[in-house]
Amino acid sequence: VSDRPVGYGEGPPLRERTRRAVADRTLRGNLASSAASWAAGRRRMRDEQDFDAMRDRARAIRTENIRRLPELLEQLSERVIANGGYVMRAPTRDAAATYIVNLARAEGATVVAKSKSMASEEIKLNEALEAAGVRVVETDMGEWILQLAEERPSHIVAPAVHKNRAEIAELFRRESGEDIPDDREALIAHARRRLREDFAAAEIGVSGVNIGVAETGTLCVMENEGNARLVTALPRIHVAIMGAERVVADWDEAAHILQILPMAAIGDDASTYVNLISGPRREGETDGPQELHLIILDGGRMSLRGTRFEEALHCIRCGACLYSCPMWRTVGGQAYDSPYSGPIGAVITPLLEGTSSPRATELPFLSSLCGACHDACPVGIPLHDLLVRLRGEVRTRPHRRRDRVMRLWSTAWRRPAVYRAGVRLTRLGLRILGRRRSWVTRLPGPAGRWTSQRDLPTRWPPR
Amino acid sequence: MRVMLMRTCLADHVAPSVVDATRRLLEGLGVEVEVPRAQTCCGQPGWTAGHPDRAREVARQCLRAFAGPDPVVVPSGSCAAMVVHGYPQLFDGCPEAASAADMAGRTFELTAFLRDHGLVPTAPSDAPPSVTHHDSCHMLRMLHEHEAPRAVLAAAGVEVRELPDADVCCGFGGAFSLAFPEVSGALGAQKAQNAAATGADTLVGCDLSCLMHIAGCAHREGIALRVRHVAEVLEP
Numbered sequence: 001v002s003d004r005p006v007g008y009g010e011g012p013p014l015r016e017r018t019r020r021a022v023a024d025r026t027l028r029g030n031l032a033s034s035a036a037s038w039a040a041g042r043r044r045m046r047d048e049q050d051f052d053a054m055r056d057r058a059r060a061i062r063t064e065n066i067r068r069l070p071e072l073l074e075q076l077s078e079r080v081i082a083n084g085g086y087v088m089r090a091p092t093r094d095a096a097a098t099y100i101v102n103l104a105r106a107e108g109a110t111v112v113a114k115s116k117s118m119a120s121e122e123i124k125l126n127e128a129l130e131a132a133g134v135r136v137v138e139t140d141m142g143e144w145i146l147q148l149a150e151e152r153p154s155h156i157v158a159p160a161v162h163k164n165r166a167e168i169a170e171l172f173r174r175e176s177g178e179d180i181p182d183d184r185e186a187l188i189a190h191a192r193r194r195l196r197e198d199f200a201a202a203e204i205g206v207s208g209v210n211i212g213v214a215e216t217g218t219l220c221v222m223e224n225e226g227n228a229r230l231v232t233a234l235p236r237i238h239v240a241i242m243g244a245e246r247v248v249a250d251w252d253e254a255a256h257i258l259q260i261l262p263m264a265a266i267g268d269d270a271s272t273y274v275n276l277i278s279g280p281r282r283e284g285e286t287d288g289p290q291e292l293h294l295i296i297l298d299g300g301r302m303s304l305r306g307t308r309f310e311e312a313l314h315c316i317r318c319g320a321c322l323y324s325c326p327m328w329r330t331v332g333g334q335a336y337d338s339p340y341s342g343p344i345g346a347v348i349t350p351l352l353e354g355t356s357s358p359r360a361t362e363l364p365f366l367s368s369l370c371g372a373c374h375d376a377c378p379v380g381i382p383l384h385d386l387l388v389r390l391r392g393e394v395r396t397r398p399h400r401r402r403d404r405v406m407r408l409w410s411t412a413w414r415r416p417a418v419y420r421a422g423v424r425l426t427r428l429g430l431r432i433l434g435r436r437r438s439w440v441t442r443l444p445g446p447a448g449r450w451t452s453q454r455d456l457p458t459r460w461p462p463r
Numbered sequence: 464m465r466v467m468l469m470r471t472c473l474a475d476h477v478a479p480s481v482v483d484a485t486r487r488l489l490e491g492l493g494v495e496v497e498v499p500r501a502q503t504c505c506g507q508p509g510w511t512a513g514h515p516d517r518a519r520e521v522a523r524q525c526l527r528a529f530a531g532p533d534p535v536v537v538p539s540g541s542c543a544a545m546v547v548h549g550y551p552q553l554f555d556g557c558p559e560a561a562s563a564a565d566m567a568g569r570t571f572e573l574t575a576f577l578r579d580h581g582l583v584p585t586a587p588s589d590a591p592p593s594v595t596h597h598d599s600c601h602m603l604r605m606l607h608e609h610e611a612p613r614a615v616l617a618a619a620g621v622e623v624r625e626l627p628d629a630d631v632c633c634g635f636g637g638a639f640s641l642a643f644p645e646v647s648g649a650l651g652a653q654k655a656q657n658a659a660a661t662g663a664d665t666l667v668g669c670d671l672s673c674l675m676h677i678a679g680c681a682h683r684e685g686i687a688l689r690v691r692h693v694a695e696v697l698e699p
Binding site: 374402411 | 472476477478479480481500501502503504508509510511512513515517518520521524528549552600601603630631632634635638639640641642643644646647648649650651671675676678679680682683690691692695
C-alpha cells in the first residue's frame with residue numbers, strides 16, 4: 001500500500017543531523033536539564049510505588065490487548081457508534097488525513113483547533129489542512145511554541161522540551177511584538193490570551209487518544225493544560241485520531257494504564273486532566289460537540305501483529321524511553337526527523353514506514369543498545385532487542401553493501417587459523433606503531449572515525 | 464574446578480594482557496583453565512550491526528569451540544551477554560538452538576563467576592588503593608549484574624568509589640562508535656570527566672571495549688585517567 005512517509009524527510013542524513021546537534025551547546029544543556037528533572041521524578045516515584053509490579057501488570061494487559069486487537073477494535077467501534085459517534089477505520093495515513101480534510105471542506109471550516117496528538121503528526125494533518133486553506137491552531141503550549149517557531153516536536157509528550165524559557169520568551173516577543181518578560185507565568189498568560197480567541201473561532205477540534213476503552217466506547221485524553229478539554233468540547237465537531245493499537249478491554253485495565261502512563265512520563269501517578277469522552281452532546285446536555293468522529297489509524301500497525309516486532313504495539317506513548325536514552329539526551333528528538341524519536345521512534349518509524357526506506361532505516365542504528373529504554377518502559381518493551389532485530393531486517397542498498405563486507409568478516413572469523421593470522425597481524429601492526437608512540441591520534445580510512453573523537457592506545461594497559 | 468576461558472576477540476587483538484591476567488587470576492584461585500584453541504569471536508559485531516546470518520556463521524564456531532560441560536568464563540560482560548542473552552535469539556529456530564541454550568546456561572562474566580563460587584582474590588601489593596567502577600550496559604542490563612565487580616574488588620581490599628551517573632552508557636556501543644562518532648565521543652568524554660571527578664586512582668571495568676573508548680576519550684580531552692580491566696587490578 002502506498003502511503004505518505006512517517007518521517008518528515010527534511011534535512012541532511014542522520015549522521016550529519018546528529019553532528020550538528022552535538023555541536024549545539026544550548027540544545028544539549030536544555031536536554032540534559034529536562035532529562036535530569038525526569039530522572040528525579042522517576043526516582044521519587046520508584047520510592048513511593050512498586051513500579052516493577054505495576055509494569056508487569058501493564059505488560060500483561062497490553063500483551064492481551066494486542067492479542068485480541070481486532071475484536072477489541074470492533075467492540076470499541078460498535079460502542080462509539082452506539083454512543084452517537086462516527087468511526088472511520090483508516091488503513092493508511094493518507095486515508096486518515098484525507099477524511100479530515102474532506103470533513104473540514106464539507107463543514108466549510110476555516111479554523112481547526114488541535115490538542116496534542118502524535119498520530120496527527122504522523123498523518124501530517126497540519127500540512128494537509130493548510131493545503132486545503134484551513135488555518136490550524138495548536139493549543140498545547142509546547143505544540144503552539146513549535147508552530148510559532150516552525151519546528152518539529154522533539155519529544156512525544158513534551159514537544160518543545162529542547163527549548164529553554166529564555167528562547168521561548170524571545171520567540172513570543174518576536175512573534176507578537178509585545179514586551180513579554182522571561183518568566184513562566186507571563187509566558188503562559190500570553191499563550192492563554194492568544195489561544196482563547198482561536199478556541200472560540202474553531203469549527204473543528206482535533207485531539208489524539210491515549211487509550212480507547214472497548215467496553216464503553218470511551219476515549220481517554222490525558223493532558224496537563226486544560227486545552228484538550230476545550231478542543232474536545234467547544235467546536236461543533238470533535239475529531240479524535242487514535243493509533244489502532246491504543247485500545248484496552250475495560251475500565252479495570254484503563255485505570256491501570258491511566259496511572260502508570262504519567263508515572264513513567266513525569267513521575268506522578270496522575271495527569272492534571274483526564275478527559276473521558278463517551279460520545280457527542282446528547283439531548284438535554286448543555287455542552288460538548290454535536291459530532292464526534294473517531295479515526296482509527298492503521299498505517300502499518302495491524303501487520304505487526306504476530307511478527308517479531310509485535311511488542312512495539314504495546315507502547316502507550318509515555319516518552320520515558322526518550323528521556324532515558326543517552327542518544328536522545330545528546331542529540332534531541334528533532335535529529336530523528338520523525339514525529340516519533342528516541343528508542344521507540346527508532347523502532348516504529350521504520351516499522352510503519354517500511355524497512356526499505358533509506359531514511360527511516362538509519363534510525364535503529366542510532367543506539368548503543370545500552371538498554372536504558374527497556375528499564376524505563378512502563379510496559380516492558382525490550383526496545384534494545386527490537387532495535388537489533390530491526391537492523392537485521394533493513395533492506396536498503398547501503399545495508400546490502402555492508403552485508404557483503406561482513407561476509408568477508410564471517411568467512412575469515414569462522415576459521416580459527418585465518419582468525420589467528422589476523423590477530424598476529426594486528427598485534428604486529430600495533431607493535432610497529434607503538435615503537436614511536438603510546439597513542440595513535442589519527443588513522444586513515446574508516447578507522448578515522450575512531451580517531452576523529454578519541455585516541456587509540458598502541459598497547460594495553462595504556463600508558 | 465575446570466573452566467574454559469573465552470579470550471574475546473578484542474582482547475585477543477589489542478590487549479592480550481587482559482587474557483593473561485584473567486588466566487593467572489583464575490589459576491591463582493585454584494581453577495583449572497582451558498583456553499580452547501578453536502575459539503574466535505562470539506559473533507556480536509555481526510549481530511548488533513544487523514547481519515544475523517553472518518553473525519551465526521561466526522557464532523557457530525564459538526559453539527563448537529566451547530562444546531562440553533565446563534563453565535565458560537569471559538572477561539567481558541558484553542561478550543557474556545551475547546552468549547547468555549543474544550544466542551537464544553540468534554539461534555531461535557535453528558538446529559543449533561539446543562547447544563546455544565546449553566552454552567548460554569554455563570557462560571559467566573569473570574567477576575560474576577568469582578562471586579558465585581566464593582573465589583576471593585587477594586589484592587596485589589601494587590593494587591590501586593581506590594578505584595571507580597564503570598558499569599558496562601550489557602553486563603548491567605542483560606546480565607543484571609551490578610554487585611559482582613564491586614563485591615569482588617571490596618573482598619580483595621580495594622576501595623570502590625561510586626561513579627556519578629554510573630548507569631549511563633559511555634557511548635561506545637560497538638559499531639555505533641564509528642557510525643555516530645560525535646555522539647559517541649560526547650558521551651565518552653562525559654564519562655571520563657565523571658570518572659576523574661571521583662578522585663579514585665584508577666577506572667576499572669569488566670569490558671575492555673568500553674574502557675578503550677573511555678581511555679581514548681580521556682587522552683584526547685587531556686583528562687588524567689588511569690584505566691584498567693578489573694582482572695589487571697586483581698591479578699597479583
